[in-house]
Amino acid sequence: SELTQDPAVSVALGQTVRITCQGHSLSSYYASWCQQKPGQAPILVIYGNTNRPSGIPDRFSGSRLGNTASLTITGAQAEDEAVYYCNSRDNNGDYWVFGGGTKLTVL
Amino acid sequence: QVQLVQSGAEVKKPGASVKVSCKTSGYTFTNYYMHWVRQAPGQGLEWMGAINPLGGSASYAQKFQGRLTLTRDTSTTTVHMDLSSLRSDDTAVYYCARDDTLVQGATGSLDSWGQGTLVTVSS
Numbered sequence: 047s048e049l050t051q052d053p054a055v056s057v058a059l060g061q062t063v064r065i066t067c068q069g070h071s072l073s074s075y076y077a078s079w080c081q082q083k084p085g086q087a088p089i090l091v092i093y094g095n096t097n098r099p100s101g102i103p104d105r106f107s108g109s110r111l112g113n114t115a116s117l118t119i120t121g122a123q124a125e126d127e128a129v130y131y132c133n134s135r136d137n138n139g140d141y142w143v144f145g146g147g148t149k150l151t152v153l
Numbered sequence: 154q155v156q157l158v159q160s161g162a163e164v165k166k167p168g169a170s171v172k173v174s175c176k177t178s179g180y181t182f183t184n185y186y187m188h189w190v191r192q193a194p195g196q197g198l199e200w201m202g203a204i205n206p207l208g209g210s211a212s213y214a215q216k217f218q219g220r221l222t223l224t225r226d227t228s229t230t231t232v233h234m235d236l237s238s239l240r241s242d243d244t245a246v247y248y249c250a251r252d253d254t255l256v257q258g259a260t261g262s263l264d265s266w267g268q269g270t271l272v273t274v275s276s
Contacts, residue, residue, distance in 0.1 A: 076259055076261075076262075078263070080198075088263075088266055089266065090263060093257070093260055093262035093264065094257070094259075094260025094262070099264065131197065131198050133198075133262065133263065140212070142203070143200060144199065147198070
């Protein structure tokens, strides 16, 4: 994949966790993040690197520095346990690509 | 509200073709690209291609060139995905996902997803 994510991350309930996504294209194109729970379709949680769609709790935030995009959950809740995927364009901007996904466990 | 409702599960034999539909409602159909993304069992998301519902032009991931065809029907606001020459590793859940780039600009993303359609390829 042209976007690289850590396979798994864990966080204690109520603590803060950062999930990262690295890729050359991220210095040129915006990143978005989606959340997928088992047996469900993905839902968008961050778009345009830093924007939160309506209905997404404000504990979710996004940032980008260079070729790394990050999703931060401040005060993680049990219901945040899911797989998170970053998404952007490929290096040439012709196609879309997904990161491999990060499985978040809330302890 | 925005709704993307996909057709039901399919079981196909190797070498066959499958057509999955995505019926849309709740928004202006021609203002939003539609993408298709698949997910093999226990695996991550894989982008397949996208179609512009206004003119019908489509782009495909290189992996699917020659096997994948995306079409749309503006009269029924439905997008179709045809995948041919099926193999066992095409077994996956297939999603349609709306792209709001034409509205949002460069910050556009896949903002709404269908419920997914399981396609099983087995002899």
